[in-house]
Amino acid sequence: MLVAFASKSMKTIDSHFGLAESFAIYKVTAEKIESLGVTACPQGEAGDEDKVESKxxxxxxxxxxxxxxxxxxxxxxxxxxxxxxxxxxxxxxxQDELERLQLLLATNPPPWLVKKIKKEQEKEA
Structure with a gap:
């Protein structure tokens, strides 16, 4: 599953979603955590709706x-x-949140996460 973190430092979660200038993207499975890099948000967005839509x-x-x-x-x-x-x-x-998520995937994920996993598996099938 792909996971994004609103971050300026790319080490900690330190940004409000609407104000985030970039997101660190990771692929997380029960066996592996892989960094996919950073996605920068477009600058000069007009209104709140445009900001949310672009994100x-x-x-x-x-x-x-x-x-x-x-x-x-x-x-x-x-x-x-x-x-x-x-x-x-x-x-x-x-890193703490990645490890926590990975542990959840490997052990007993909450219902919302089970639903996400099933949707991802359906997309890949």
């Missing part, structure tokens, strides 16, 4: 997006796009 386009293949804050309408748009937003405290290390 949705950048993150459309991701299953989960971690951020420090996200507004209700933006969170709803992510969910409608089958992307699960997760808010975490600012400064949380990306």
């Amino acid at each position: 949705l386009n950048l993150l459309k293949n991701c299953s989960v997006v971690y951020c420090t804050q996200i507004g209700g309408p933006a969170a709803a748009r992510l969910v409608q796009s089958n992307i699960h937003p997760l808010k975490v405290p600012e400064g949380r290390p990306i």
Whole structure:
């Protein structure tokens, strides 16, 4: 599954979803964590709707997006796009969240994560 982290430092989760200038993207499975690099957000976006739409386009293949804050309408748009937003405290290390997610995938994932895994498997079939 592809996972995005709203981050300036690319080491910690330190950005609000709507204000994020870039996202660190990773592929996570129960066996492996692979960095796919950084996706920069377009600059000079006009309104809030445009910002959310451009971020949705950048993150459309991701299953989960971690951020420090996200507004209700933006969170709803992510969910409608089958992307699960997760808010975490600012400064949380990306590596810690990757390892936590990997452990969840390998052991007992919560229902929302099981649903994501099934959707991804259906896409690949």
